[in-house]
Amino acid sequence: MLSDLKPQAPDKILMLIEEFKADSRQGKIDLGVGVYKNPEGVTPVMRAVKAAEQRIWQTQTTKAYTSLAGEADFRDAMARMVLGELPADRLATLSSVGGTGAIRQALELARLANPGVHVHVSDPTWPNHLSILKFMGLPFTEYRYFDPETRGVDFEAMKADIAKAGRGDLVLLHGCCHNPTGANLTLAQWEELAQILEKSGAIPFIDLAYQGFGDGLDEDAAATRLIAARLPEVLIAASCSKNFGIYRERTGILMALADNGAAREMAQGSMAFLNRQTFSFPPDHGARIVSTILTDADLAADWRAELEDVRKGMLALREQLASELRNLSGSDRFDFIAHHRGMFSRLGATPEQVQKLKSDSAIYMVGDSRLNIAGLNRDTVPVLARAIVEAGI
CATH class of the missing domain: 3.90.1150.10 (Aspartate Aminotransferase, domain 1)
Incomplete structure (x- = not known):
């Protein structure tokens, strides 16, 4: 064999x-x-991460499993960091093995709902986006994004291509700090993009790997929050590797926003099912570091300060x-x-x-x-x- x-x-x-x-x-x-x-x-290793790990080491009494979806404190804290207000009636969340794991589970979720789902990705994009899509055998189309002359976003071309996305298609978007170009949309351009997606019925899938590395923690989430408020269904994959500096702990989250409570419950159950089929329970240490920081005012303030210095x-x-x-x-x-x-x-x-x-x-x-x-x-x-x-x- x-x-x-x-x-x-x-x-x-x-x-x-x-x-x-x-x-x-x-x-x-x-x-x-x-x-x-x-x-x-x-x-x-960031100061707040060291302090959180010390606290976990001193207080943790068990290494038993948490849940298939991951620790609730981590998922809630991350959702608040990304979305601001927590739309609990619409939101399903899943702890994942890094941001890459969240991307993979998002695509698996979309395929579970629609085996023929078509994905639209920026040209260029993070190479692993294309690698995963090809490995999964999912059909995809590249939309124009980068203008090699100005080294900025070719927004008119981008709009024209995304307008061709069909109802139920996924449109993969970089929430901030576009990889590999560094060229980002303005908030006004995100508004226009939301209108196009509303009209087409395509589903935005936002990869948010660098929140806090661009214009600030909340500023970098502004586009994702705009899309989440405007569209009935949204998928968001977020990573903790960069902004918490815990690359090797492989900590990420998938968020799925549904248009009603029944769909939210279905999404939550399906996401837990996907974790079970892939690795059962997600890793906890990195997630517990993040939740320890985000739920403690002093640690959160120190983390934000160091992230801002970065x-x-x-x-x-x-x-x-x-x-x-x-x-x-x-x-x-x-x-x-x-x-x-x-x-x-x-x-x-x-x-x-x-x-x-x-x-x-x-x-x-x-x-x-x-x-x-x-x-x-x-x-x-x-x-x-x-x-x-x-x-x-």
């Missing part, structure tokens, strides 16, 4: 990580992996890089970097130019020229800016 398996295509980002590790050059810069790093190049640090790096590039190039063509939000920006470089950055300057980024702003610090920004200009980007 095992000899009949076929080789799978390796993940390009994971390959890049290994290539970076093997590079013996001094001063090499990793802008590929999508993980936050502080100026010392470390992904730190966000402002990335914004400062964006502004520094845009300024360095403006000075070196004598052009404002890189100003989009300061306007983008989140960890990523897409430079608009060719694969050959990306390869030149790697071979000539030991600067590693994904082949589509997505760079992780959080992989920089004040000292490496000028190095990157000089290499970008010398590569002819």
Whole structure:
């Protein structure tokens, strides 16, 4: 049996990580992996996370199972963080194995309801979106999103493509900090998008992986809250990896908003069923860290303060890089970097130019020229800016 398996295509980002590790050059810069790093190049454990873990260690008396849907305190706290007011009569929630697990369970839920469900995804999008869709055999269509000339959103093209979505189709949207481009819709554009979705009957599916990394914790949730208030059915996958810094704990949540109580009960039962078929009970440690923080005023305040420092640090790096590039190039063509939000920006470089950055300057980024702003610090920004200009980007 095992000899009949076929080789799978390796993940390009994971390959890049290994290539970076093997590079013996001094001063090499990793802008590929999508993980936050502080100026010392470390992904730190946040203060509130350490305090919450200490409290859990001191007070926890059992490691027994919680429930198929996960700890209720975690699900309620996360739903409030994302949605603000908790629409309990419409809301079904599910603890998942990271944000990726929430995406997978959302697609499984949609397929359970409609085996022929069609999914619309942005071009470009996080590569794992497409990988999961292909593996599941779900039909999908890419809608235009990124304008390679302006490095912003091609909103008119996006609207035209999403307007073609049919009733019951899923439209996968990045709630904030678009990955891989960093280019986001304005709230006014989200309003227009909501009108299109209302008219078509397509169901918005929001991937919210970076809440708190863009314009602020509540500001980054504003688009998701707008869509949730306007549309009768919405799916939301949220991750705790980035904003709580608990990447390896694999903590996420799926939220399903239904248009009535009966549908909400059906969704909740179906979501618990899907967890049972996949891994039974979800992991609890990361979820308990998050719920401990969000339900304690002092821990929550400290977490918000540290998250805000992270966000402002990335914004400062964006502004520094845009300024360095403006000075070196004598052009404002890189100003989009300061306007983008989140960890990523897409430079608009060719694969050959990306390869030149790697071979000539030991600067590693994904082949589509997505760079992780959080992989920089004040000292490496000028190095990157000089290499970008010398590569002819």
